[in-house]
Amino acid sequence: xxxxxxxxxxxxxxxxxxxxxxxxxxxxxxxxxxxxxxxxxxxxxxxxxxxxxxxxxxxxxxxxxxxxxxxxxxxxxxxxxxxxxxxxxxxxxxxx
Numbered sequence: 001x002x003x004x005x006x007x008x009x010x011x012x013x014x015x016x017x018x019x020x021x022x023x024x025x026x027x028x029x030x031x032x033x034x035x036x037x038x039x040x041x042x043x044x045x046x047x048x049x050x051x052x053x054x055x056x057x058x059x060x061x062x063x064x065x066x067x068x069x070x071x072x073x074x075x076x077x078x079x080x081x082x083x084x085x086x087x088x089x090x091x092x093x094x095x096x
Contacts, residue, residue, distance in 0.1 A: 004057050005033040005044050011064050013042040016094055023087045024049040030056045037091065051083035051091070063095060070095055 008029060016037065024038040026049035036045040053070075055063070059078045062068040070092040073079035081088045 002029075002032040004029055005035055008060060008064070009035050009042050009044050012037060015064065016042065021087075021090060021094060023084070023090070024051075025087055025091045026052045027060065028052060028054040029060050030054065032057055049083070051081060051085070051087040053079055053081055053088060053091070055079045 008027070012027075012035065021037055022039065024036060024047075026034055026036050026045075026047070028034045033044060034046040036043055036047055036049055038049070055073065055078060059068065059073055063070050063073060063079070068078070070079060070088075074081055074088075
C-alpha cells in the first residue's frame with residue numbers, strides 16, 4: 001500500500017467517522033492504489049464495489065480537503081464514476 005493510500009484511508013476514516021456508508025464505494029487513486037468505503041468503514045482494498053470513483057492523487061486530496069466539490073470534479077472530467085451513480089451521490093454528500 002502506498003503512503004498516499006494509507007493517508008487517504010486515515011483521512012477518510014476521520015471524515016466519515018465510524019458510520020461508514022450503506023453500500024460500497026471504491027476510490028482508485030491513479031498510480032497509487034485503491035480504498036473501499038462500506039458499512040465496515042474505510043480500508044485499503046481493490047475489492048469490487050457498487051461504484052468506483054477514479055481520480056489522481058491531487059484531485060482526491062482536494063476533494064478530501066474540501067477545495068473541490070466531488071460533483072464539480074466529475075462534471076469537469078477530473079473524477080470518473082463507474083457504477084451506481086446514486087451511491088456516488090451519497091458518498092459526495094458524506095464528504096461535503
